[in-house]
Amino acid sequence: xxxxxxxxxxxxxxxxxxxxxxxxxxxxxxxxxxxxxxxxxxxxxxxxxxxxxxxxxxxxxxxxxxxxxxxxxxxxxxxxxxxxxxxxxxxxxxxxxxxxxxxxxxxxxxxxxxxxxxxxxxxxxxxxxxxxxxxxxxxxxxxxxxxxxxxxxxxxxxxxxxxxxxxxxxxxxxxxxxxxxxxxxxxxxxxxxxxx
Amino acid sequence: xxxxxxxxxxxxxxxxxxxxxxxxxxxxxxxxxxxxxxxxxxxxxxxxxxxxxxxxxxxxxxxxxxxxxxxxxxxxxxxxxxxxxxxxxxxxxxxxxxxxxxxxxxxxxxxxxxxxxxxxxxxxxxxxxxxxxxxxxxxxxxxxxxxxxxxxxxxxxxxxxxxxxxxxxxxxxxxxxxxxxxxxxxxxxxxxxxxxxxxxxxxxxxxxxxxxxxxxxxxxxxxxxxxxxxxxxxxxxxxxxxxxxxxxxxxxxxxxxxxxxxxxxxxxxxxxxxxxxxxxxxxxxxxxxxxxxxxxxxxxxxxxxxxxxxxxxxxxxxxxxxxxxxxxxxxxxxxxxxxxxxxxxxxxxxxxxxxxxxxxxxxxxxxxxxxxxxxxxxxxxxxxxxxxxxxxxxxxxxxxxxxxxxxxxxxxxxxxxxxxxxxxxxxxxxxxxxxxxxxxxxxxxxxxxxxxxxxxxxxxxxxxxxxxxxxxxxxxxxxxxxxxxxxxxxxxxxxxxxxxxxxxxxxxxxxxxxxxxxxxxxxxxxxxxxxxxxxxxxxxxxxxxxxxxxxxxxxxxxxxxxxxxxxxxxxxxxxxxxxxxxxxxxxxxxxxxxxxxxxxxxxxxxxxxxxxxxxxxxxxxxxxxxxxxxxxxxxxxxxxxxxxxxxxxxxxxxx
Numbered sequence: 124x125x126x127x128x129x130x131x132x133x134x135x136x137x138x139x140x141x142x143x144x145x146x147x148x149x150x151x152x153x154x155x156x157x158x159x160x161x162x163x164x165x166x167x168x169x170x171x172x173x174x175x176x177x178x179x180x181x182x183x184x185x186x187x188x189x190x191x192x193x194x195x196x197x198x199x200x201x202x203x204x205x206x207x208x209x210x211x212x213x214x215x216x217x218x219x220x221x222x223x224x225x226x227x228x229x230x231x232x233x234x235x236x237x238x239x240x241x242x243x244x245x246x247x248x249x250x251x252x253x254x255x256x257x258x259x260x261x262x263x264x265x266x267x268x269x270x271x272x273x274x275x276x277x278x279x280x281x282x283x284x285x286x287x288x289x290x291x292x293x294x295x296x297x298x299x300x301x302x303x304x305x306x307x308x309x310x311x312x313x314x315x316x317x318x319x
Numbered sequence: 320x321x322x323x324x325x326x327x328x329x330x331x332x333x334x335x336x337x338x339x340x341x342x343x344x345x346x347x348x349x350x351x352x353x354x355x356x357x358x359x360x361x362x363x364x365x366x367x368x369x370x371x372x373x374x375x376x377x378x379x380x381x382x383x384x385x386x387x388x389x390x391x392x393x394x395x396x397x398x399x400x401x402x403x404x405x406x407x408x409x410x411x412x413x414x415x416x417x418x419x420x421x422x423x424x425x426x427x428x429x430x431x432x433x434x435x436x437x438x439x440x441x442x443x444x445x446x447x448x449x450x451x452x453x454x455x456x457x458x459x460x461x462x463x464x465x466x467x468x469x470x471x472x473x474x475x476x477x478x479x480x481x482x483x484x485x486x487x488x489x490x491x492x493x494x495x496x497x498x499x500x501x502x503x504x505x506x507x508x509x510x511x512x513x514x515x516x517x518x519x520x521x522x523x524x525x526x527x528x529x530x531x532x533x534x535x536x537x538x539x540x541x542x543x544x545x546x547x548x549x550x551x552x553x554x555x556x557x558x559x560x561x562x563x564x565x566x567x568x569x570x571x572x573x574x575x576x577x578x579x580x581x582x583x584x585x586x587x588x589x590x591x592x593x594x595x596x597x598x599x600x601x602x603x604x605x606x607x608x609x610x611x612x613x614x615x616x617x618x619x620x621x622x623x624x625x626x627x628x629x630x631x632x633x634x635x636x637x638x639x640x641x642x643x644x645x646x647x648x649x650x651x652x653x654x655x656x657x658x659x660x661x662x663x664x665x666x667x668x669x670x671x672x673x674x675x676x677x678x679x680x681x682x683x684x685x686x687x688x689x690x691x692x693x694x695x696x697x698x699x700x701x702x703x704x705x706x707x708x709x710x711x712x713x714x715x716x717x718x719x720x721x722x723x724x725x726x727x728x729x730x731x732x733x734x735x736x737x738x739x740x741x742x743x744x745x746x747x748x749x750x751x752x753x754x755x756x757x758x759x760x761x762x763x764x765x766x767x768x769x770x771x772x773x774x775x776x777x778x779x780x781x782x783x784x785x786x787x788x789x790x791x792x793x794x795x796x797x798x799x800x801x802x803x804x805x806x807x808x809x810x811x812x813x814x815x816x817x818x819x820x821x822x823x824x825x826x827x828x829x830x831x832x833x834x835x836x837x838x839x840x841x842x843x844x845x846x847x848x849x850x851x852x853x854x855x856x857x858x859x860x861x862x863x864x865x866x867x868x869x870x871x872x873x874x875x876x877x878x879x880x881x882x883x884x885x886x887x888x889x890x891x892x893x894x895x896x897x898x899x900x901x902x903x904x905x906x907x908x909x910x911x912x913x914x915x916x917x918x919x920x921x922x923x924x925x926x927x928x929x930x931x932x933x934x935x936x937x938x939x940x941x942x943x944x945x946x947x948x949x950x951x952x953x954x955x956x957x958x959x960x961x962x963x964x965x966x967x968x969x970x971x972x973x974x
Binding site: 127128131134137138139141142145146148149150152153156157160163164166167168169171244245246247248249251252254255269273277286290 | 458459523527528531535536561562564565566568569572573581582583584588589590591595599903905943947951
């Protein structure tokens with residue numbers, strides 16, 4: 124492969140990285156809109172429960188910790204991959220994947236619990252906005268898990284190429300981004316919600 | 320049956336005569352097109368050269384073809400609406416029932432904005448932008464194809480009601496609670512939501528794509544302040560897309576959730592807030608206006624400089640104006656509903672911001688006029704569109720400032736005055752801009768000019784028709800005529816003005832006929848209209864390549880030293896320079912995944928509308944699997960060897 128070709132590939136990777144950053148910013152606007160909707164509709168409980176009545180803070184704290192740790196492990200995975208330690212990278216990614224699954228399962232069980240109590244999204248505007256905001260984050264996590272699965276399979280089946288490494292660093296970027304969003308959800312939805 | 324077909328029943332295929340006629344015509348045209356392609360054995364050609372192509376020049380042409388067809392449809396809607404208002408149920412003649420009238424004005428607005436104006440803007444971006452930047456391609460060619468096919472899917476979904484189901488009757492922005500389940504239980508609003516949602520995601524992806532293209536794909540030496548103004552306007556427009564379209568995505572999703580799973584975002588009970596919807600939709604909707612009009616500003620900046628034979632006056636102030644508009648357009652959305660009662664303080668703020676945003680726009684108007692000043696102005700068709708635009712757009716701008724005064728707006732709100740105002744902006748601004756672009760850049764891609772005589776006849780018909788059609792609406796608005804009104808009391812004496820408006824739209828129709836004739840005649844007589852690569856004596860880089868451009872566009876990427884790079888090349892007599900040797904060029908291979916994703920999205924949309932859940936899951940799975948396959952592909956580029964380029968360049972030079 125000649126030098127100009129390598130340079131072109133390098134530029135492609137760079138473009139993808141910038142494009143992905145910009146995509147994340149648009150996703151940020153998406154979440155910002157959902158947060159705004161939540162802020163507006165939070166008082167709209169229509170005689171139903173408010174946040175303080177339904178949130179189980181210790182449970183959510185564990186959920187938060189699971190996600191935070193997974194953000195750490197995906198970073199370790201990327202680091203290992205950069206040094207070319209294939210096994211280690213795969214191992215950390217699998218750990219991250221399992222933590223992600225745990226997070227999702229916890230979130231779904233929280234939802235099921237609320238619905239069983241009769242506090243589903245149909246109950247009030249507050250609950251509609253709560254479910255939608257948190258589930259949109261959950262949906263992103265699910266997409267991230269699918270992506271992670273593809274990366275793991277590719278790592279197992281093929282040797283490292285720098286395109287794979289590029290994809291992995293974008294994935295870790297995505298995962299950190301979801302972590303940041305979750306911090307906001309935890310603070311604004313759960314913590315501030317429990318205070319009121 | 321219900322699991323298999325959802326809420327779809329044979330009854331849904333029954334329509335009243337006008338809609339059935341339109342539906343049959345559409346399906347007929349489709350069958351005819353399929354038959355023609357089959358008869359001439361062109362399927363393979365269509366698949367390889369167009370459907371799977373990642374070439375932005377081809378994707379751009381496909382955008383423009385779809386948009387022109389939709390323009391004809393939207394125009395037909397307008398004719399029906401005006402006919403109803405002109406006749407006004409006189410002697411018991413009812414052209415459209417109230418419900419049908421509502422469906423048609425909703426369709427007219429949605430189609431004109433999303434599938435005409437947006438489509439044309441993306442078409443021009445695809446065709447012009449990379450070349451103007453001295454680039455061979457957009458930043459993400461595959462994403463570009465996905466965007467187009469999502470746009471296409473949205474277009475089909477919004478036209479499906481002609482055949483099955485009904486169209487939304489809730490206006491082009493579908494305000495709740497009217498668009499909620501309680502008042503609109505049918506399929507209309509769902510069609511509207513999912514058409515816009517799918518096309519909107521395509522637009523968002525396109526926005527990111529072109530933004531990165533502008534930032535990262537410019538020719539060496541082309542600093543941001545050396546870019547053509549069209550590229551700057553595209554940068555502003557795509558930045559707005561990135562920040563505005565996610566809001567639309569969320570808003571539509573929430574409305575859809577209200578309708579599908581009984582959430583209470585915008586309902587009137589259980590704490591929901593319809594006013595929230597109206598805020599959200601305009602937080603997207605107002606930037607959307609600038610998303611459309613900024614590229615038109617860019618087009619006119621190129622046109623006026625070329626045909627005045629001068630460099631653009633006040634380049635830096637143009638750039639600053641674009642940036643100012645980009646930022647300010649997020650601070651004015653509330654002027655769409657001063658009457659909602661947000662309070663005097665809030666209304667005052669948004670009123671003042673609205674007046675302020677008129678200032679950078681005014682700066683641009685003066686810059687264009689000063690560009691013409693002491694220039695050697697050539698009155699070609701693009702230039703005529705430009706001058707028509709200056710007049711209509713300034714009128715629209717002035718009436719806009721009138722409405723920005725909240726106290727006055729209580730009179731103008733939702734009147735025909737408003738309707739006249741925004742048609743001044745969108746038709747007189749965006750559409751005239753794209754018409755200018757079409758005539759200006761047509762020879763670039765075909766190698767022959769559009770007939771100037773027919774073009775000028777089209778322009779004058781449009782301009783006269785436009786003034787006749789919308790002038791009376793300003794007056795009617797003052798007299799108290801509200802928008803979306805299918806009949807009125809004859810004693811009000813409005814009919815005369817509606818008849819004038821009706822005559823105006825017939826003139827515009829004549830303009831459309833002239834345009835169709837212009838294209839047909841120019842293709843027929845293309846030998847007489849044939850021209851070289853620089854027919855207008857233009858200034859920017861897209862004219863530096865061959866006509867029509869080769870697939871790889873630039874055999875060697877040019878180095879830029881100044882603004883108006885091509886003008887400089889001409890001054891330095893460098894346009895015929897050939898490099899000593901060529902290098903291999905890598906271009907994206909054809910990909911079918913974009914088309915498949917688009918078609919699966921189309922099925923997905925239809926499945927949601929009709930509540931066919933199994934189909935929804937299947938189509939979603941197809942989208943996911945195809946995307947995973949597509950995004951993990953490595954071998955996506957093909958090589959064009961240097962020898963082949965040298966041969967091709969020599970051939971083009973000798974022709």
